[in-house]
Amino acid sequence: MRPSRVYHRCRVSLILSSTGEFMRQKSRLGNVVLLATCAVATIVLLPGTARAEGNLTLYCSPQIEWCQLLIAAFTKATGIKVAMTRKSSGETFAQIKAEANNPKGDVWWGGTGDPHLQAAEEGLTLEYRSPRLGELQEWATSQAKASGYRTVGIYAGALGFGYNTELVAKKKLPEPKCWKDLARPEFKGEVQVADPNSSGTSYTMLATMVQLLGEAEAFEYLKKLHRNVNQYTKSGSAPIKAAAQGETAVGIVFMHDAVTMAVRGAPIKTIAPCEGTGYEVGSMSIIKGARNLESAKKFYDWALTATAQGLGAKAEAYQVPSNKGAVTPPQAPKLGEIKLIDYDFVKFGSSAERKRLLEKWGKEVKSLPQ
Helix, strand or coil, rough: HHHHHHHHHHHHHHHHHCCCCHCCCCCCHHHHHHHHHHHHHHHHHHCCCEEEEEEEEEEEEHHHHHHHHHHHHHHHHHEEEEEEEECHHHHHHHHHCCCCCCCCCCEEEEECHHHHHHHHCCCEECCCCCHHHHHHHHHHHHHHHCCCCCCCCEEEEEEEEEEHHHHHHHCCCCCCCHHHHHHHHHCCCCCEECCCCHHHHHHHHHHHHHHHHHHHHHHHHHHHHHHHHHEEEECCHHHHHHCCCCCCCCEEEHHHHHHHHCCCCEEEEEECCCCECCEEEEEEEEEECCHHHHHHHHHHHHCCCCCHHHCHHHHCCCCCEECCCCCCCCCCCCHHHHCCCCCCCCHCCCCCHHHHHHHHHHHHHHHHCC
16 A cells, blocks of 8 residues: 555544544544554555565566566565566667657666667666676676666677577588588578567677678678578577477577577577687666666666576576676586687677668678579
8 A cells, every 4th residue: 555545544534533423432542543553554654664666667688488587586576566578689779769758668688788888878778886796797897887887797698500400410401510601502591590680699690790700701701691591580589499490400599599499309409600709798778767767776786686697597598697696507508618709899889880780781681682
């Protein structure tokens, strides 16, 4: 019950106590007790003295199972009710940008770090220095520093691909181990990847190729790969789900998404490309103009705890958590054993570079016939 309602009911009772009929039935002592009870009831239910209550609108970019588990645990811990929308990183960034003059979300949780950095650069998110920053891995706090503390790293994951072993064997395709293998003529129509305009995963791939090969060679590779792509999906994780169902031989995704399909029993083999690969720092940001700012800060701090980050494995999410005290799922790809490039998050998370690369990809790659 809210304090205003308690006060209203008490006020009505006191007004009734002034009538002659009510006075004949109640002693003076009874009225004093009534007054005391109303005062105590009002004090007990004041904000800050009761169990936390409130609302939060969460934009969530990882898989829906993780989003749902997260908000259930947060609501149980705080009493704060959460309204959640799940969209890919690129879609969420576009929505936050479109809503800039009338923000509807409070927190953006998860998804690749590049669009979070871009949102920070464009002033779409708020600076917030959580008291839990000291509990995080260096790569997570570096993300925060790079953004002026308008975002923070919550997990990490390496880019790669997964392939359906049964389908590859059935079609007598060579087992792919490197990026270059996916551009071979044998894989025509056998590769699926997301569209980098909507997917943070795919934008990470675009930026990875530019850093790994150099821009000119990277776009030549992407043109060759384009001939083998059967579909550019909206969501970054969709390609590996399609591979798990036998709809495509190969799905280019973050490796932990391929692991999820394998854990569920699909004939998926996860590959860290031989040439090297990029990685993501999944991030979290408070949206500028958040209507429920205090609830947003509470969620932000809670989501950085080891307990909250430990929920990932329960949702079959196998990213590496940013809290040093959180247990990394044993199935998670071991980042120390993967040939990772020195990914430039600041450059490729900037608005100008992202816009330039996406426009170039659209003109020089996607527009080509297949």
